[in-house]
Amino acid sequence: MLEIQDLTISTATRRLVNDLSLTLPSNGITALIGPSGCGKTSVLKWLAGIPTTALQAAGSLLLDGVPCPRPHPLLSYQPQHDALFPWLTIAENAALGLQVSGMARRAAMTKALSLFPSFDLVGCEGQYPSQLSGGMRQRAAFLRTMVQESRFVLLDEPFSALDAVTRIKMQIWLLDRLAERPRSVLMVTHDLHEASLLADRILVMAAAPGRIIADIPVTLPHGQRGEVDMAPLRDTLKSLLLEQPCR
Numbered sequence: 001m002l003e004i005q006d007l008t009i010s011t012a013t014r015r016l017v018n019d020l021s022l023t024l025p026s027n028g029i030t031a032l033i034g035p036s037g038c039g040k041t042s043v044l045k046w047l048a049g050i051p052t053t054a055l056q057a058a059g060s061l062l063l064d065g066v067p068c069p070r071p072h073p074l075l076s077y078q079p080q081h082d083a084l085f086p087w088l089t090i091a092e093n094a095a096l097g098l099q100v101s102g103m104a105r106r107a108a109m110t111k112a113l114s115l116f117p118s119f120d121l122v123g124c125e126g127q128y129p130s131q132l133s134g135g136m137r138q139r140a141a142f143l144r145t146m147v148q149e150s151r152f153v154l155l156d157e158p159f160s161a162l163d164a165v166t167r168i169k170m171q172i173w174l175l176d177r178l179a180e181r182p183r184s185v186l187m188v189t190h191d192l193h194e195a196s197l198l199a200d201r202i203l204v205m206a207a208a209p210g211r212i213i214a215d216i217p218v219t220l221p222h223g224q225r226g227e228v229d230m231a232p233l234r235d236t237l238k239s240l241l242l243e244q245p246c247r
């Protein structure tokens with residue numbers, strides 16, 4: 001269990017996130033939605049321990065009840081932009097997270113390469129990020145995050161650059177992997193359809209300052225989430241978001 005307690009994030013002149021507390025269970029998908037600029041990415045970056053210039057943050061993070069340093073090897077983070085290293089091949093990029101956490105290069109490469117077929121990246125192993133489309137780069141970044149099998153996975157709009165078919169494939173892939181090996185995913189998304197389809201719980205943030213205004217469990221099994229079944233939930237989310245100003 002991962003607990004954020006009283007997280008406040010500010011610039012020199014304004015408070016971006018105010019006293020945000022939330023608990024992530026050991027498994028399942030928690031979607032984080034909210035108007036643009038409400039602080040979703042800032043919360044994920046803080047969790048991942050990414051230093052952000054010009055922002056000050058205060059708050060505690062507990063992992064299974066014990067203070068958790070950041071960055072932490074049990075938390076992996078996929079930023080909004082793919083952040084692949086341009087001088088490494090796609091295979092080298094994909095294996096990098098494993099190597100950073102101590103796995104030998106050959107073993108890391110073997111493990112990463114085994115996932116290339118399910119990410120539709122076969123043939124791209126030796127290419128560089130600049131040679132790939134935006135969607136392919138996003139799949140490679142997703143692969144690099146998921147291959148690490150961290151207990152907590154932080155995904156910032158992981159499917160936003162994908163075409164509709166690839167997006168559905170990746171969503172199904174994520175659900176299948178989580179069914180095989182449960183872990184906890186905190187996913188920022190602007191797509192209410194995606195949130196209602198994937199999440200076990202949806203957190204809605206408001207802006208100015210950023211805070212959680214709704215915490216909605218989604219209990220219907222994934223296999224039963226048809227368009228019509230999920231429409232009332234999407235309407236609720238839409239109403240909550242439309243009440244919020246954009247920043």
Ligand SMILES: Nc1ncnc2c1ncn2[C@@H]1O[C@H](COP(=O)(O)OP(=O)(O)OP(=O)(O)O)[C@@H](O)[C@H]1O
Pocket residue numbers: 011016034035036037038039040041042043052053054055247
């Ligand atoms: N380094 C920074 N310096 C100053 N302000 C910042 C910095 N980083 C983010 N902000 C501001 O913090 C607020 C929250 O930004 P953040 O990216 O966390 O929002 P978001 O909810 O993820 O937005 P979006 O949905 O558009 O990606 C925004 O108003 C943004 O301008």
